[in-house]
Amino acid sequence: MNAWLLEGLGGLSKLHLGTTADPVAGAGEVVLRVQFAALNPADRYLAEGQYPAKPPFPHILGRDAIGTIVELGSGVTNWKVGDRAVVLRNDVGVNRPGTLAEKVAVPAESLAVAPAHWTPEQSAGAALVYLTAYQAITQWPDLPPAANVLITGASGGVGVASIQLATAMGHRAIAMSRGDAKRNALMKLGAFSVLDPNDTQWRKRCRDVLGGGRIDLAIDNIGGALFSELLDVLGVNARVSLVGRLAGPVPQFNTASLFSRRISMRGVFVSTYKPPEAQAAWSHVTGLLEASKAAPVVDQVFAFDRLPEAFARLAEGPLGKVVIRVGSWPVC
Secondary structure, three states, X not given: OEEEEEOOOOOXXXXXXXXXXXXXXXXXXXXXXXXXEEOOHHHHHHHOOOOOOOXXXXXXXXXXXXXXXXXXXXXXXOOOOOOEEEEOOOOEOOOEOOOOEOEEEEEHHHEEOOOOOOOHHHHHOOHHHHXXXXXXXXXXXXXXXXXXXXXXXXXXXXXHHHHHHHHHOOOEEEEEOOOOOOHHHHHHOOOOEEEOOOOOOHXXXXXXXXXXXXXXXXXXXXXXXXXXXXXXHEEEEEEEEEOXXXXXXXOOOXXXXXXXXXXXXXXXXXXXXXXXXXXXXHHHHHHHHHHHOOOOOEEEEEEHHHHHHHHHHHHOOOOOEEEEEOOOOOOO
């Protein structure tokens, strides 16, 4: 089969389009013929050696996909050949071959049905970002109802998912995105307000928007220098869910800034979900989105052989997901 092969750590330049043996379904697994796959920043982190994974090389990246089951392994009784399924978060694309290939072997317990009203492109990129956003919000059981939730990197995949889920759960989503180009789109997705981190007065504007109130939960997808500024708008007993570090390490972070308001921080890592937990979370997510009439946002769909261009688009900061069309690629 055709696949994008990562020959070793060192960045996306180590990727090349080649051929490799078709996967075989082991016990409790299925083989999925991939129709669409999607990119995530974690794919780049893994290629650069910044992700906690030790896959054998050549490795196939890709954690999200929708496709059709073409083979069942022993013990699989809840799926049949011909069923369409999406891949929920598991070790696919991390320590085992991923979805940037014509076929992928996936544990059957990590498959789910896509909502009928979503397009295949929407379904392909939904699982990882929505499960991440869901964990970022629900890992705080003491989060008050109608909380003020600040979301950095709000136009990215996890950012969009966080806006939609926070709003569907009855919270007030305050989005952060650079410039004005995406403001209207984020407001239409459910953001209560959109703030520009390049605006030196954004912290004052945040307090003004909240009528002098403070943020109860910050979902930080960015890191970098912005992180320390976030702390200024947090309230007493506020929480921070740490999702990503697109802007790199946090410089000169003073832990004393957490003391007086008893601010709590916790990392978000969807791998901690066991398969039944991921299934339960997915069911809750899709129910919330259906009730709120929200759906995944796709920025652009690229042909399979244009993967480097797709990663370049991801690095530009798209609105929503970057998706790869795999199914139309000629079969070897």
